[in-house]
Amino acid sequence: METIHSRLGDPPIEAGYGKAMEPASERNPELFQAALTHTLGSVPYNSATQFLEFFDEKILAPTWGMSCVRQSVRADEYLQSIGGPKGIYIRNGRHVASIYPDKHGIVVLDPYLLHKAPLVLNYEDRIGDCIEASVPAYPVRIDDEGLARWGKMRAVLNVEKRTLQLDYTRFSPRRQQNYLYRSFGLSLDEVAIFPSPLPVAHARLVHPEQNNLSVRVLDLPRQALCEIILPLCGVTTEQPATEDQLISRDNQGRVSTAGAPGFDEDLVNVARVVGVSAHEVVDLLLHTSRVYSKVAPDDRVLAPYPLMRE
Numbered sequence: 001m002e003t004i005h006s007r008l009g010d011p012p013i014e015a016g017y018g019k020a021m022e023p024a025s026e027r028n029p030e031l032f033q034a035a036l037t038h039t040l041g042s043v044p045y046n047s048a049t050q051f052l053e054f055f056d057e058k059i060l061a062p063t064w065g066m067s068c069v070r071q072s073v074r075a076d077e078y079l080q081s082i083g084g085p086k087g088i089y090i091r092n093g094r095h096v097a098s099i100y101p102d103k104h105g106i107v108v109l110d111p112y113l114l115h116k117a118p119l120v121l122n123y124e125d126r127i128g129d130c131i132e133a134s135v136p137a138y139p140v141r142i143d144d145e146g147l148a149r150w151g152k153m154r155a156v157l158n159v160e161k162r163t164l165q166l167d168y169t170r171f172s173p174r175r176q177q178n179y180l181y182r183s184f185g186l187s188l189d190e191v192a193i194f195p196s197p198l199p200v201a202h203a204r205l206v207h208p209e210q211n212n213l214s215v216r217v218l219d220l221p222r223q224a225l226c227e228i229i230l231p232l233c234g235v236t237t238e239q240p241a242t243e244d245q246l247i248s249r250d251n252q253g254r255v256s257t258a259g260a261p262g263f264d265e266d267l268v269n270v271a272r273v274v275g276v277s278a279h280e281v282v283d284l285l286l287h288t289s290r291v292y293s294k295v296a297p298d299d300r301v302l303a304p305y306p307l308m309r310e
Contacts, residue, residue, distance in 0.1 A: 027102050028084065032109065032118040035079035039111040040138070041220040043074050044274060048213045048288035054201045056291045063275050064284070065215055068112035069096040073194060075109045089192040090164065092184040094204050096192045097166065105131065106164075108155055113168040113182060114138040114218065114225070115153035129160040138218055139225035139251050141171045152178065162188040173252050174309050206295060211302040213285050213292070217273035224251040226269045230285040231305035232292065241289040243282055253310025 046065030052058040066074060076087040076098045087098035087109065097110040108119040117135040125131050137151035149171035156165040168182040196204075216227040227249045235241045246258040248266035256262030271278045 027100075027104060027107065029118070029120070031079060031082055031084040032100070032107055034082060035075050035084060036109055036111060036115070036118055037220070038078050039071060039075040039109075040114065040218050043071055043111065044218070044270075045071060045112055045214070045216040047210070048215070048284055050201070050205060051213075051288050051291050051295075054198060054205065055295050056288075060284075065217070065274065069094075069192070071111040072096050072098045072109065075111050079109070089194070090186045090188060091190050091192040092186045094207060094209065095184050095186075097164070097184070097186060099164070099188070106157060108164070108166070110153075110166060113153055113166060114151065115168075116150075119153060119155040121155060121157045123159075126159060129158050131157045131159065137168060137170075138223065139170065139253075140223045141173055141252055143171070143173065143176060149178075151181070164188060170253075170310065172310050202295065206292070206297060206300065208300060208302055212305050213288050215270055215274065215281060215285070217270050219269065219273050224269070226250055226266050226273075228267055228270050228281055228285065229305065230289055232289065233302040233304045235289050235293055237290075237293045240293065241286055243286065246282065246285065247305070247307065249310070255307050255309055257307075 043062060044065030045068060047067060049060050049064060050067045050070070052060060062074065072089060073096075076089070080086055085100055087100050089096050089098055095112070097108055100107040100109075105120065105122040108121070115135050115137045119133050119135055121131040121133050123131065125133075132155070134152055134154040137153040139151060141149050143149050151168065151170040154167045154169075157163075158165075164186045166184045166186065167180060169178040170181045171178050211233055212229050212231050214227050214229040216225065218225050229247050229249065230241055230245060231247070232241075244258045246263070248256045248263045250256070250262065250266050254262060256266060267278045267281060271281050274281065
C-alpha cells in the first residue's frame, strides 16, 4: 500500500507490483471482461483477511475473499495470466483501482465497486478536459413495480488534471431510486506499491473508517449480493465481540440480526459461495475481531454501523 509518484508513460520503475509502465499498444476487450467477471464471481470482498495476514500470520485461501485493494490486484494478475497487459495501481487513501493506458485511452478495473463491465475511457470521446463512461453495477434489485434495477459505476477522467473520479451508485428499495454508495477521487500519478511495509499497513487497517468486518459475496448465477457483517463499535479486548452482534444484508438491502430467519438464510448463502460452513464464517469474523482489538489504538472512536435497510 506504499505510494510513489510517477507519470504514466515514464520508463518502467522496477518496484514490484504497481510499477509504472509504457502504455499497451493494443486492447483486447474480451480479456478485460473475462478478468473482471472471474474476479467478481470467485473473489469475495473480505475485510478480515488482511488483518489475519499482517497481524496473525495467517494467509487464507483466495476463495475466502480479499480486501478491496487485493481484489484489484487479483483481477490484474488474472488478466495477465490470460494474456492481458500489466495494470497500474492508483490510490485514493485506503482504496486502489487498476488502470490500463493505451493509445486509445484508459481501461479501469475495480471489482470492489461491482461494475458488470470494464470502464473504457476513450480519448475520442473527450469533451473539454474530461472523458466520461458509465456501466451497470451490482446489485440488481427489484423495485416496487417488480422491475429489475441495476446500480451504476461512473468514471470521469480529467485529462489535464490527470485525475480519475469513480462514483458507484446502488438502487435503494427503501427510497425507490439510485443513491451514491461509494465515491473515490484518484490521481493518475499516485501509484500504489505492493506489498506494504507493516507500519503503513497497520495505519490503514486500523483507520476509523474501518468500523466493521465483513464477508460479501456475489452469486453470479443468481445475480445476488449477500453480506455478513460484524460491527466493531464498542468491541475491545475487555468486551470481545459475540455471535449475537453479527448482522447480514441481502440482495435487496434488508438487514437481519443474528438469530433471525433472514440472517440464517444470508449466512448459509455466504458460506455456500465461499465454500465453507456457516460456523466457519462466524468463527472467522469473531477471531479477526479479537486480532483487531489487540492492534487498534486504545483511543479509537468508531461510528456505529447503520442498521437501516438500503
